[in-house]
Amino acid sequence: MGTVTTFDPVIEHEKTRAALAAAVPRLVRLLRDAPDPDAPSGVPVWSVGDVGAHLAAVYLAYCAVVSADESVEWDGILPPGDLPFVERVTAMNATSVALFAGEARARLGEFVAERGETFLRVTAGLAPDTPVTAPWYGEGATLTVAVVTGLMLSETLVHGLDIARGARLPWPIGPDEASLVIGQSMPTMMRLALDAEKARGVSLAFDLVVKGGPRLAVVVDGGAMTVTRDAPPRAYDCRITVAPTTFLLVSxxxxxxxxxxxxxxxxxxxRRPWLAARLGELVATP
Structure with a gap:
């Protein structure tokens, strides 16, 4: 069945905070060094400047939900109605790019630096399981500060890569950084991003083994998904063994x-290795 690992949520959260604190200055330098904001990025529909604008909006949003000093008029930003996850995130992504246009894009690096420092300062000392609202995921949606910190690191690393690809600049993503993203945010986000239509009638259990990182039991049953760390031994349909940075980028x-x-x-x-591709099909992405 394999070895069951354990992790300390407080220690891992502090490591994630440290990784984010190290990644923010890297991102700021990248934003400043990118020679052409109109160049195509690693996201086909966005320019390098568009990706930077999206990141600035992400930093603004997460600061707004943890700091009383930040203010966002959500009514003018959030998509109307109860949209499915992917449609909602897609709409929010389009809105985020438009929030920073014209002259505002000349200050993206400074804005990200300021909001990154604010987020880390305001959340310092909070327990990993402290609830944080996330209105862009739906009415009443909440995450934990640990998940939010992991998401901030994820957005920084992945979209930093998108900018670097367009700017033809280096942007390494280390295995330790990727492992922290996977452990802190993916158990929650994989569940939220489950494609309910494709999951209908599916009953599968995946043993996701991240080399040097977390081990996740991913179970799809009854139209829902559970993702559990340190799950007790059980029978799985398929085991997926993957390097952490690779899993982050494939995901x-x-x-x-x-x-x-x-x-x-x-x-x-x-027992059924051919089912590995189903996991990626079941988790939707915008």
């Missing part, structure tokens, strides 16, 4: 699965 569609397999950084095993 966000920045690296094709076939390439990860060809490079030897992802492999499937267990």
């Amino acid at each position: 966000f569609r920045r690296t094709p699965t076939w390439k990860a397999v060809a490079w030897g950084r992802m492999r499937a095993g267990g």
